[in-house]
Amino acid sequence: xxxxxxSATPSAAVVAETDDSAARLHRxxxxxIAVLLAIAPFVAYPVFVMKVLCFALFALAFNLLLGYGxxxxxxxxxYFGMASYVSAYTAKNWGxxxxxxxxxxxxxxxxxxxxxxxxxxxxxxIYFAMITLALAQMAFFFSLQTPRFTGGEDGxxxxxxxxxFGLISLADDRALYWLVAAIFMGGLLLxxxxxxxxxxxxxxxxxxxxxxxxSLGYRASQYKLAVFVLSAGLAGLAxxxxxxxxxxxxxxxxxxxxxxxxxxxxxVGGLGTVFGPIVxxxxxxxxxxxxxxxxxxxxxxxxxxxxACVLLFREGIVGVISKWIKKPL
Amino acid sequence: MSEDTILSTSGLTKEFAGFTxxxxxxxxxxxxSIHALIGPNGAGKTTxxxxxxxxxxxxxxxxxxxxxxxxxxxPAEIARLGLVRSFQISAVFPQLSVKTNVRVALQRKxxxxxxxxxxxxxxxxxxxxxxxxxxxxxxxxxxxxxxxxLSYGRKRALEIATTLALDPEMLLLDxxxxxxxxxxxxxxxxxxxxxSANRTILMVEHNLSVVASLCDRITVLARGQVLAEGDYASVxxxxxxxxxxxxxxxxxxx
Numbered sequence: 001x002x003x004x005x006x007s008a009t010p011s012a013a014v015v016a017e018t019d020d021s022a023a024r025l026h027r028x029x030x031x032x033i034a035v036l037l038a039i040a041p042f043v044a045y046p047v048f049v050m051k052v053l054c055f056a057l058f059a060l061a062f063n064l065l066l067g068y069g070x071x072x073x074x075x076x077x078x079y080f081g082m083a084s085y086v087s088a089y090t091a092k093n094w095g096x097x098x099x100x101x102x103x104x105x106x107x108x109x110x111x112x113x114x115x116x117x118x119x120x121x122x123x124x125x126i127y128f129a130m131i132t133l134a135l136a137q138m139a140f141f142f143s144l145q146t147p148r149f150t151g152g153e154d155g156x157x158x159x160x161x162x163x164x165f166g167l168i169s170l171a172d173d174r175a176l177y178w179l180v181a182a183i184f185m186g187g188l189l190l191x192x193x194x195x196x197x198x199x200x201x202x203x204x205x206x207x208x209x210x211x212x213x214x215s216l217g218y219r220a221s222q223y224k225l226a227v228f229v230l231s232a233g234l235a236g237l238a239x240x241x242x243x244x245x246x247x248x249x250x251x252x253x254x255x256x257x258x259x260x261x262x263x264x265x266x267x268v269g270g271l272g273t274v275f276g277p278i279v280x281x282x283x284x285x286x287x288x289x290x291x292x293x294x295x296x297x298x299x300x301x302x303x304x305x306x307x308a309c310v311l312l313f314r315e316g317i318v319g320v321i322s323k324w325i326k327k328p329l
Numbered sequence: 330m331s332e333d334t335i336l337s338t339s340g341l342t343k344e345f346a347g348f349t350x351x352x353x354x355x356x357x358x359x360x361x362s363i364h365a366l367i368g369p370n371g372a373g374k375t376t377x378x379x380x381x382x383x384x385x386x387x388x389x390x391x392x393x394x395x396x397x398x399x400x401x402x403x404p405a406e407i408a409r410l411g412l413v414r415s416f417q418i419s420a421v422f423p424q425l426s427v428k429t430n431v432r433v434a435l436q437r438k439x440x441x442x443x444x445x446x447x448x449x450x451x452x453x454x455x456x457x458x459x460x461x462x463x464x465x466x467x468x469x470x471x472x473x474x475x476x477x478x479l480s481y482g483r484k485r486a487l488e489i490a491t492t493l494a495l496d497p498e499m500l501l502l503d504x505x506x507x508x509x510x511x512x513x514x515x516x517x518x519x520x521x522x523x524x525s526a527n528r529t530i531l532m533v534e535h536n537l538s539v540v541a542s543l544c545d546r547i548t549v550l551a552r553g554q555v556l557a558e559g560d561y562a563s564v565x566x567x568x569x570x571x572x573x574x575x576x577x578x579x580x581x582x583x
Binding site: 198199200212213214215216217219230 | 423429436445446
């Protein structure tokens with residue numbers, strides 16, 4: 001490096017402090033989430049909380065790709081849904097223990113992400129989104145046409161929850177809850193780490209200005225593919241866990257509306273914020289649950305919320321809070 | 330090819346549908362020089378630039394860098410060979426802080442940055458150097474600000490700091506002074522002079538007084554072809570050059 005300036009490093013202490021204060025806030029939020037997770041099953045219906053956690057993890061995975069990789073996938077249901085099928089099928093037909101079924105589902109989703117991602121990242125913007133959608137629809141039709149694997153319209157029902165590591169029975173909702181909470185927390189921490197890793201920095205640079213990142217010597221397509229695979233794998237982790245929780249994998253999980261729902265959750269919560277997708281998923285899942293009496297009108301309510309969200313606060317719930325307190329969340 | 334030529338093109342041509350933007354350009358850039366590419370609007374300067382950095386594929390012709398044919402290389406690979414460009418539209422990473430913008434470039438020294446499992450702390454050894462570069466372009470007061478909030482001139486300065494962070498052997502600057510105020514121009518001019526000490530610079534520039542004071546050698550393009558080449562004194566007296574600019578004041582600067 002050339003000797004450009006001999007002047008002392010400016011205000012290094014101030015810099016370090018601002019970085020630290022955001023990091024400290026995040027750490028406190030992680031502790032708060034852990035506490036909430038610990039008391040949630042005692043104050044709320046565990047199955048409902050588990051549903052929120054699965055979708056929150058799904059939205060977090062999606063947000064990793066869109067919010068930090070700048071890639072709008074409109075086919076994330078494929079990874080969520082296929083992982084859900086694999087985990088349900090192997091738990092039921094091969095008698096795999098739940099953790100192995102979930103791991104296998106995750107691995108299949110990541111592998112699918114590698115294939116679909118390699119095809120989709122050749123195009124950008126709306127074309128990228130359309131290719132991911134088209135590939136996801138192929139995954140849907142595959143699921144529809146192979147009832148021997150997916151159970152067709154019926155899905156795979158009565159999936160055994162089994163015993164964790166072959167030892168701990170997960171039949172009880174509370175017991176299963178702790179596994180799901182641990183998976184969620186692990187996924188959240190991993191995503192947080194990815195976002196703040198050296199790899200994450202390059203991804204954010206590519207998101208902000210791809211030609212510039214390329215001109216600095218970064219092979220942008222490799223980074224995009226890597227973040228795509230990570231996102232697909234984590235979406236798969238969410239789907240595979242969901243199949244064990246509800247003891248069901250169905251076409252709903254792999255249908256394009258599921259891809260749309262995860263976009264909605266992420267935008268409502270706050271795109272490109274660490275914690276936004278969790279809030280977004282909680283809002284949407286709670287709405288679906290408590291407004292279930294409205295029947296298909298839930299979709300109308302969802303649509304209204306989405307439009308209001310985009311018109312009134314484009315940064316999403318957490319995005320707006322983040323602006324208020326002037327700290328990244 | 331002589332030893333001291335770092336970058337050369339032969340018969341470089343780019344045709345767009347029914348239009349030849351760059352037509353048979355032979356360019357030789359001497360190692361260690363500051364070389365300017367000037368010409369009236371639409372002369373093909375930026376297209377030429379994009380060809381050299383592989384952001385556009387040439388229709389015909391050859392590009393040789395350090396004795397190596399790079400005509401078929403990809404943009405990221407060119408950068409890895411030490412040939413780094415800047416952009417005409419200020420190219421920063423708007424959501425990243427000024428310091429992080431520079432640090433992203435410094436990260437390239439780590440090799441491939443696929444370590445998604447490692448903490449950001451792995452990058453803190455680069456912070457001091459990033460801040461030094463930020464300071465060198467006069468942006469130390471803005472180090473923690475998102476780059477998108479900088480003024481235009483400061484974005485250009487940041488872009489130069491980011492480019493320098495790669496410590497490239499050769500710099501391609503696409504109108505580094507465009508849209509800058511006079512103070513900024515003086516600072517960037519001094520900066521370019523400073524960093525030119527041990528590297529080669531090829532720049533497209535409209536500000537002819539900058540070109541006159543900074544550049545050793547000037548190539549004038551017009552309608553995609555080389556019109557004249559030489560030092561500023563000889564080029565500015567060339568009647569063809571004067572004609573191409575039609576009295577826009579080549580001899581007097583802006």
